[in-house]
Amino acid sequence: MKSNSLFIASRERHAGSLAISFGLMTLLHQQFEKVAFFCPVVETSKDPDCLFMQSVFDLPQSIHEMTGFTLDKVISLLSEGRKHELYEQLIAQYQELLQQYDFVLVQGMELSRSASTIDFDLNLNLAKHFDAAFVPVLNAKDKTQDDVNKDIEMELHSANDEGIKPFAVFANQAQFPIDDSTQIHTVKDSLIFYLPYLPDLNTPTVKETYEALSGRLLLNDQVPLTRLVKRPVVAAMTTENYLGRVQEGDLIIVPGDRTDILTASVMSLYSRHLPNISGIMLTGGLVPSPIIMALLSGYQGLEIPLISVMTDTYPTAMKAHEVRAQLFSDNEQKNHLVLSLFDQYVHKECLLEKLVQPKAEVTTPMMFEYRLFEKAKQSLQTIVLPEANDERILKACEILLQRKVVRPILLGKPEEIAYRCNLLGIKLDGVEIIDHEESEWKAEFIQSFYELRKHKGMTLDLARDSISHVSYFATMMVHLGYADGMVSGATHTTADTVRPALQVIKTSPGTKLVSSVFFMCFDTRVLIYGDCAVNQHPDAEQLSEIAISSADTAMHFGIQPKVAMLSYSTGDSGHGDEVDKVRQAAQMAKQRRPDLTIEGPLQYDAAIDAEVARQKMPNSDVAGQATVFIFPDLNTGNNTYKAVQRASGAIAIGPVLQGLNKPVNDLSRGCTVDDVVNTVAITAIQAQQMQAQQQESAS
Known part of the structure; x- marks a missing residue:
């Protein structure tokens, strides 16, 4: 039976459930128009994982719609013997999402000290009541492959005891060799995916460290915080000894009154012979004097975070060492690392064939x-x-x-x-x-x-x-x-x-003209606009060639070409040099390529809107359903694509040259x-x- 929901869950702490959810959510969004994210049990009402998903995928859901109960509320309901009420409300919220969306991705509660007070596997119970395909996530870090395989067997056995057959199992952060990423692993008909441990993915950034220590940015509060903190290092030596020990990615932790270390660290950024630090953290709540701050602000393009914290140096260093890596919506480097793991180690076709296929062609x-x-x-x-x-x-x-x-x-x-x-x-x-x-x-x-x-x-x-x-x-x-x-x-x-x-x-053989198109990516479809960048005043023959080239480009990228030759008139309703040029171009294009579906002249509204098309050109195979829009000149095309892009929020990819x-x-x-x-x-x-x-x- 195919599923239109997945339930991601982990029994272990720090298994990387969010990374798995992120990878799967990306895959689902590539197949389904509307995908919901739901966390039935969260630590806080403003769950960071939900905020991450909401931001990355621009989800229309509110945080309230994405979350069920806080863990404290769950424990309270269970202690009062109100388990049935807990399940009833969560199931109702989940079912409502199923009605509104094509697919629902559920992320279960990760094990924590608080969650350990619950004496049964809440995730398994919820997955069973939701009737969702269950996807366990295992933490493979610091384990042998035999140990991980035993964990997989135990996970499958536990799910089977609850009457659940896992859809797939992810063994995340594996440090043993993964021999063949092209091989499909299965255990008891469940897909098994091993994802390797990536040090950069598991190294905290300046942002995590800065937030964990309640820091305050000095000088430039717009500085990027995405650099990896390879080592938090206390600088307690003289400048010449300190600089010789700095390594790439060090977070320099130093008392706020050590202006010698501070200025030397900033100057080191402009040296091609010294490593690049990730940031400077000034401790003790001490801020350099105005003259030093003025000196530092004079460095053009200074993009290294200068952070002030209230704690003393060694407590700061200890806490910095304990910071764990996280995913943030604005850290594209880490996010693409997760997606690269999915590209290489997750067999997407195997996953997708077990899911309900999209109903509409969008x-x-x-x-x-x-x-x-x-x-x-x-x-x-x-x-x-x-x-x-x-x-x-x-x-x-x-x-x-x-x-x-x-x-x-x-x-x-x-x-x-x-x-x-x-x-x-x-x-x-x-x-x-x-x-x-x-x-x-x-x-x-x-x-x-x-x-x-x-x-x-x-x-x-x-x-x-x-x-x-x-x-x-x-x-x-x-x-x-x-x-x-x-x-x-x-x-x-x-x-x-x-x-x-x-x-x-x-130009390519048989082509006289180089032209261009833009791929206009709207919410549910991709259209092609041409020529909006190269040819200023194409004549009828050139316009016909632009239409043919654009139709071929559409086919090459999986878009069925229905070509609208645009003008200020539709059909035979108007005359004039410009509209006659478009009419002639459409006729020439049809003669040269009778295999293509081409109509012109058409007004833009008649080309794109089915209701308008029924009134202006009811028997057309293009009007109201055009996918390729050919503008009569560069001025019209360039202004139109920019106006549509800004007004609709469409993504414009191009110009793509053809010919x-x-x-x-x-x-x-x-x-x-x-x-x-x-x-x-x-x-x-x-x-x-x-x-x-x-x-x-x-x-």
């Missing part, structure tokens, strides 16, 4: 991103990112490495990139970094570019100057097969990205880290598609 932004990642992973492509001087690119590169979406290449000086990564707390272990100024490929690229453009008056000196620019160097990498695709534009203009591609890579012989994509200079990640994934999928077409043509 595509949420998270579903679309999931499909991008899964498709990109099928054949890893090498994508060059020439703007390694931008921190958004570096952060995106870390995510791409963690999630194993592509093989990224960065252009720049390795020592500069390493220094920048250290300042930002980013790990790019294993990424290929190429210094384009010193590369052994430089001479080859200069000669090749000269040969390509000499009929246009190119000289060797001009070719040498061009290849010194990262955009041209990266484009030549793609052209000559050293990379499968390129993504740029975070710090360069669209012209800087597109011009080299047009000069070197050129090139090899994939090169442009970023907006206002792009986010997620924009970079998604654009790189799209570029990888384009590269896969082009390679498949080339192989098909060759055969």
